[in-house]
Amino acid sequence: MAWKEFWSTVPHVDVVSRRRTRIEIIFYFFAVVFFIYIFRLAYLQLFRGDQLLKKSEANFLRQGYCPPLRGRVLDCNGRVLAANRVVYDLMWQGAGKSKLDAKAKEEIDVVSSMLSQPPDLELIKNAERRRRQVVLGMDVPFSELSKLVERTSEFPHVRVANHAVRFYPNKDLASHILGYISRTNECGVAEGKSGLEKAFQDKLMGQAGMFRRVVTAKGEQLEEYVENKAKMGDDLVLEIDLDIQKEVEKFFEVGQSGAVIVMDPENGAIKALTSYPRFDPNRFLLPISGDEWKRDFIECSPFMNRAVAAAYPPASIFKLVTFAAGLELGIIDRETPIECQGFVSVGGRKVYCMRRWGHGKLSAKQMLAYSCNIGCYEIAKRISIDQLAEYSRRFGFGRITGSILGERPGLVPSSSWKLKMYGEQWWRGETLSVSIGQSYLLATPLQVIRAISSIFTGYLVKPRLLKGEEESYEPLAIALETREFLQEAMLEVATRGTARRFGGLTDFKVYAKTGTAQTISKARGLKLERKHREHGLCATHFQYKNEKPLAMVVLFEHTGTSVPAQAATENFLRRYGSLNRN
Known part of the structure; x- marks a missing residue:
């Protein structure tokens, strides 16, 4: 068992x-x-x-960009037209919570009460949820900033950040040359939107750097270090002379519009260029309300660069081209007088001179000096529109000049152009209108100053804004004898003709041609609204003492006469000798 x-x-x-x-x-x-x-x-x-x-690092590392300094823009003497300045922003760092608690809201309320522009609370709430920074105040004035700094201990989640922004010390001066920039993108780089800021964006903008910021899980910053330094953009040195630029910008008053160009006729260096109305590019560094935008930037069209991007009938200034064609083709000569009875008949229709009772017998030179239309009409009766168009193009009309600023080519009409555009034949009476700078003919002030310059140099020059910009010359296909005649006629204009006010200027030798450009056809004696009145033009070639000569074109829109343009030119010349110019 x-x-x-x-x-x-x-x-x-x-x-x-x-x-x-x-x-x-x-x-x-x-x-x-x-x-x-x-x-x-x-x-x-x-x-x-x-x-x-990378995901792990993202929990405690924040990557950001160091915005580069844009290159400066300087005048021909090294004076600053566009630079950079340091501004101070207030940043909300966040309390490290998904929602704003009572203490954080109180902190924001106190800070908001000390700022002239209260921050957007919804934006702060959104940033708080995402553990991100948000701007409480941009470009905070020093007076407000100093009060906040004194009470730093009361605002643990607010910090001051500084950075550089574009700065135009002369405000709206040369704004159509300089242009303006957008606010910076996520990489801290601003983009040029017009003018040289846009044309030379790659040269001016520089290269953004990069930094890393060490933060806690609550979003509090522990450390910040630069990984790559930002590189400043290159400077631009212009041919613009700041003193001359300031002087020509005094020509216009509020409510007026127009353009002025001053250029070296020999090499194309632009010493001054302005269009009015202007704009202050500093304003685009901060948000602009819809009402401000409509009032200041739409109704008066300040972005239009009337010197290069607006085309006008060249009016009586174009008579120089018509007489050049008449002399070159042997239709007229310098000595034979032409009878002005106040009109000519074309196809059974009377076409009038500006002086309806007539000028009597005038030489070709006197016809230009007194701006008599009859001489041009007699030439136009004997040549075709295509011949006149050919001589127009010889003087550079109907095509761009090669300037780095965006420009319009203008318009030189021809028989083929009208047939293509309107399906109609050209008729002789239209040639008469073109011969005095009217009808379909359009030119920019930049084209006008280039054509005037060519009469004295014998070549069409490329207008240049930048120092060191490539020079370009195109021979003017006009005989020397013809150019000398045009020069003599312009001297007669400035001493005895329509611009004889220049004859009293001492130390100056002035050549001139004036013009009054129609905007619409009108019946005799009809009074027009301002917006339909004629534009006034005055083109000059002048030399002060033994200095280099300069060419100048002044345009006043809707003045009904060239007198304001002449007066502005005369005032400029009287002050010219005292300018500290290059």
Whole structure:
């Protein structure tokens, strides 16, 4: 019995086997789980390591851009036209919570009460949820900033950040040359929107740098370091003379519009260029309300650069081209007088001179001096519109000048042009209108000053704004004798003709031609609204003492006469000798 009892207490083979099987199952289970973990870790390390590292760093590293300083814009004497200045912004760092608590709201309320422009609370709430910084105040005035700095301990989540912004020290001066820039993008780089700021964006903008900021899980900053330094853009040096530029910008008053260009006729260096109305490019560094935009930037069209991008009938200034064509083609000569009875008949219709009772007998030179239309009409009766168009193009009309500023080509009409545009034949009476600078003929002030300059130099020059800009010269296909005649006629204009007011200027030799450009056809004696009145033009070539000569074109819109343009030119010349010019 004892053996049986003992044997019954000994485990049987099948029981031991079952226990061993359970142990093996548990072992293999843990082995599989272990290998799965090892495989997963290897996969994450080898194949997704870089990606996960970046995600990990993003939890405590914030990357940002160091905005570069834009290159300066300088006048021909190195005086600043556009530069950079430091401004101070107030930044909300966040309290590290998903919502603004009562303490944070109180902090924001106190700061807001100290700022002239309260911040956007919704924007701050959104930034708080995302653990991001947000601007409380841009370009905060020093008076407000100093009060906040004195109470820094009361505002643990507010910090002061400084950065450079574009600065135009002369405000709206030369604004159509300089242009303006947009607010900076996410990389801290501002984009030029017009003028030289746009044309030379790549040269001026520089290269943004990069920084990293170490923050806590709550978004609090611990450390900041620069990874790549920003590189400043290159400077632009212009041919513009600041003193001359300031002087020509005095020509216009509020409510007026027009343009002025002063250029070296020999090499095309533009010493001054203005269009009015102007704009202050500093205003685009801060948000502009819809009402401000409509009032200041739409109704008066200040972005229009009337010197290069607006085309006008060149009016009587174009008579120089007509007489050049008449002399070159042998239709008239310098000496034979022409009778002005106040009109000529074309196709049974009378076409009048500006002086309806007539000028009597005048030489060709006197016809230009007194701006008599009859001489041009007599030439136009004997040549075709296509011949006149050819001579127009010789003087550079109907095509761009090559300036770096965006310009219009103007318009020189021809018989083929009218057939293409209107499906109509050209008629002789229209040639008479073109011969005195009216009808479809259009030119920019820049084209006018280039044509005037060519009469004295014998070539068409490329207008240049930049120092070191490539010079370009195109021979003027007009005989020297013809050019000399035109010069003599312009001298007669300035001494005895329509611009004889210049004859009293001492130390000056002035050549001139004036013009009054129609905007619409009108019946005789009809009084027009201002917006339909004629534009007044005055083009001059002048030399002060023994200095280099300069060319100048002045345009006043809707004045009904060239007198304001002449008066502005005369006032400028009287002050010219006292200018500190290059």
